[in-house]
Every structure is written in structure tokens, then in C-alpha cells.
Amino acid sequence: MSTEHTSQQDTIDLNFLNAELARMTEKLAFQLRCDNRLTGCISVKIRYTDFETHNNEKSIPATKQDHIILKVVRELFTKLFTRRVLVRLIGIRFTNLLPGNYQISLRGFTRKNQPLPTNRLNQTPIRRKICPKSSRFQFH
Numbered sequence: 001m002s003t004e005h006t007s008q009q010d011t012i013d014l015n016f017l018n019a020e021l022a023r024m025t026e027k028l029a030f031q032l033r034c035d036n037r038l039t040g041c042i043s044v045k046i047r048y049t050d051f052e053t054h055n056n057e058k059s060i061p062a063t064k065q066d067h068i069i070l071k072v073v074r075e076l077f078t079k080l081f082t083r084r085v086l087v088r089l090i091g092i093r094f095t096n097l098l099p100g101n102y103q104i105s106l107r108g109f110t111r112k113n114q115p116l117p118t119n120r121l122n123q124t125p126i127r128r129k130i131c132p133k134s135s136r137f138q139f140h
Contacts, residue, residue, distance in 0.1 A: 001039075003028055004091035010049040012086050018074070024092050025073050029066045032094065038062035040096030042069060044076040047089035054080050062098050069094075 003024045011017065021044075032039060043057035056076045063069065073092055081087070 001028060001031060001037075001095075001097065002043075002091060002093035004045070004089055006089045007087070010086035010088050012084065017077070017081075017087060017090060020090060021073055021077055021092070022070060024090075025070045026066055028092060028094055029064055029069050032064040032097075036100065038064050038098045038100065039069070039094035040098060041094070042072045042076065043091075043093040043095065044073055044080060045089070045091035045093070046077070046080045046087055048083060049086040049088050051088070052083075053089075056080050057093075057095075059096070062096075 005020050005024060039060075040062045041057055041059045043055060045053065045055045047053045056079055058072055058076060060068070060072055077090070
């Protein structure tokens with residue numbers, strides 16, 4: 001599962017690149033949740049204006065939470081973006097995909113970082129509109 005963005009005009013604007021990384025990460029993490037999957041490895045790719053391409057990846061505990069994934073994406077991007085040359089393309093890829101959900105730990109639980117329990121989220125009409133292709137509704 002991956003996504004890439006090729007800029008119409010090559011850029012070195014870090015604000016734009018970080019915003020684009022956040023947008024792409026949220027899009028892929030949303031797709032993970034719709035497909036009822038978790039990712040265990042995140043890869044980031046940068047292609048500079050001279051077509052030199054660099055990749056970096058990191059294995060993580062399986063998750064589908066935006067804030068965890070985005071932190072890793074930004075960390076990988078920071079390690080890759082060392083040349084200070086115009087960037088043509090950035091990409092994100094999730095691999096080591098696993099089916100299912102994970103157990104929410106009550107230790108360190110904060111409401112703002114935790115999604116609704118999956119069985120409640122799947123029962124809402126909004127979920128059916130947002131993820132119409134997902135036929136894996138879990139009614140308990």
C-alpha cells in the first residue's frame with residue numbers, strides 16, 4: 001500500500017513537504033482502517049530534481065494510528081532530506097500488512113489519541129458512507 005506525490009514545480013519548501021507528508025500519511029492510514037489492517041513497516045522515498053532517489057524504511061510494532069505513523073514518516077524524511085536540493089517526488093509505503101485490529105492498552109490511555117472501539121465505529125452509518133468498499137462490519 002503506497003502513495004506518491006510529484007510536484008508540478010520542484011520545491012525545497014519544508015512547510016509544503018511536511019504538509020504533503022501529513023496528507024499522504026492520513027490518506028494511507030485511513031485506507032488501513034477501512035481495510036481493517038495494520039502496518040508493521042513504513043518506507044519514505046525522496047526523488048530530487050536531478051532524479052537521484054533515496055529510500056529509507058523502519059519496522060514498527062503493528063499499528064494503524066495516524067499520530068504514530070506520522071511520527072515515523074517525519075523521522076524518516078528528516079534522515080533522507082540531507083542534500084538541500086529541490087525535491088521532485090515524495091512517497092510513502094506501508095508494508096508488512098497484517099489483518100485485524102490491536103488491543104488497546106489501558107495503561108497510558110488518553111482519549112484524544114485513541115480511536116473509538118472498532119465494533120462501535122463499524123456500526124455507524126457514517127462508517128458505511130466513508131468506507132463503502134469495506135464489507136467487514138463486526139457486530140457483537
